[in-house]
Amino acid sequence: MITFDFDYYRPDTIEEAINVYKKITGQEKKAIYYAGGTEIVSMSRVNQLSFDSVIDIKAIPECNVIETKDDKLIIGSAVCLTRICDFGGYPLLGAVCRRIAEHTARDMITLGGNILGKIQYKEAILPLLLTDSKVTVAGTAGKSEKPIDRIFNEKPLLNAGELLVNIIIDKKYINNPYSHSKKTKQEKIDYPLVTIASVKNDDEIRIGFSGLCVYPFRLDIIFGNIDNTNPESEINNILNRVPAPIVNDILGSAEYREFVTRNLLIDLFNYYGGMN
Amino acid sequence: MIEFHDKSIIELYVNGDLKTVAARPADTLLFILRESLGLTGTKNSCGNGDCNSCTVLLDGWPVKSCLMLAVEAVGHEITTIEGLQDVPMQKAFVEKSAIQCGYCTPGMIINSHALTTIYPDASDEIIEEWLESNICRCTGYKEICEAVKSVINM
Structure with a gap:
């Protein structure tokens, strides 16, 4: 049971959502955008989150779209992970989403929620970082298109009141060779010790990591420059570029996470090396 | 735009019938199904979205009623175990x-x-x-x- 009270709004348009957010916060009250609700409800239940109003964006058509248009794949921020898996328009994104939580949770968890929620893993952002995806953001000044790293870089970067409308993926990357591997402490369904997703683009391999640090990130390597005779050295080079301390928590020590990551990178080199 | 403030009367379409019930926006669908509508076939267990004892169908898709607000379900078709008749x-x-x-x-x-x-x-x-x-x-x-x-x- 959620012990505190709040107001509930379900706008039908982006403009209504932005305006109601402005109205609520203008009264010095706290409003949050709401989509799947899994994180908001579970955190509210234990008083880790509080607010005066939720603005449920699931009725906004632009936030619910999933379609290919010209050379783009467009996915609304309120589209649940199950729909993304079933749509099948971007195999790597489908593979990553299919390992987030479990099926019924994926019926509720949305792409926007996974990217912008409190959870540190945000695995669904990896395929988007790897493909230089863009996002549509709406605010009081209207809608604008931005690179995804303008709304997430170590942490969510949206300004107060800004609404993530959709994610735009360039189809030129969608059928590139890719890999995905998620390692958990014990159970198949768990948060990741380490998740690695990668895309090969010409001679470049773009690698996304989740679970290794407290935020997901991307590193690129030039595959042709890899010294196959000394993979240990290549992996050290990659690990030296990890942008933050390796997580050390109850799921796994930093040393174990590094060990798992090393093995995943060896698998990754073998996978792409085998393709060559 | 749909909006609810404080405890108010909401209409839920449950197992083919339109039910009228008083709910706070903060009430979960599970709480309203069990405590207000008496549909106790939907089980309350972890209350945190982990076990899925509370699964109901929303427009035919399984959802965790412990992690869904009752007001979210307004305008949608809810099916509980009581709604499955000899399937x-x-x-x-x-x-x-x-x-x-x-x-x-x-x-x-x-x-x-x-x-x-x-x-x-x-x-x-x-x-x-x-x-x-x-x-x-x-x-x-x-x-x-x-x-x-x-x-x-x-």
Whole structure:
């Protein structure tokens, strides 16, 4: 049971959502955008989150779209992970989403929620970082298109009141060779010790990591420059570029996470090396 | 735009009937189904989205009613275990002895019914993926899988 009270709004348009957010916060009250609700409800239940109003964006058509248009794949921020898996328009994104939580949770968890929620893993952002995806953001000044790293870089970067409308993926990357591997402490369904997703683009391999640090990130390597005779050295080079301390928590020590990551990178080199 | 403030009267379309009920926007769908509408077939267990004992269908798709606000369900079709009237999955669970203590059973049946409705030719992989959602600590899932497969093979 959620012990505190709040107001509930379900706008039908982006403009209504932005305006109601402005109205609520203008009264010095706290409003949050709401989509799947899994994180908001579970955190509210234990008083880790509080607010005066939720603005449920699931009725906004632009936030619910999933379609290919010209050379783009467009996915609304309120589209649940199950729909993304079933749509099948971007195999790597489908593979990553299919390992987030479990099926019924994926019926509720949305792409926007996974990217912008409190959870540190945000695995669904990896395929988007790897493909230089863009996002549509709406605010009081209207809608604008931005690179995804303008709304997430170590942490969510949206300004107060800004609404993530959709994610735009360039189809030129969608059928590139890719890999995905998620390692958990014990159970198949768990948060990741380490998740690695990668895309090969010409001679470049773009690698996304989740679970290794407290935020997901991307590193690129030039595959042709890899010294196959000394993979240990290549992996050290990659690990030296990890942008933050390796997580050390109850799921796994930093040393174990590094060990798992090393093995995943060896698998990754073998996978792409085998393709060559 | 739909909006609700404080405790107010909401209309929920449950098992084919329009129900009128007083709810706070902060009330979960699980709480309203059980405590206001008396539909106690939907079980309250972890309350945190982990076990799926509370699974109901929203427009035919399984959702965790403990993690959904009742007001979110306004305008949607809710199906609880009480709304499944002699569907093949119920009979299959009995015939395959896919029940022991029975606490997870309503959630299991609701989820399995949705699975075989949405994917009438579900592969073993899809069955496993869907059933991973529901925690059962009695049966070991073997009989539950057999029940699901028996409906698929009908």
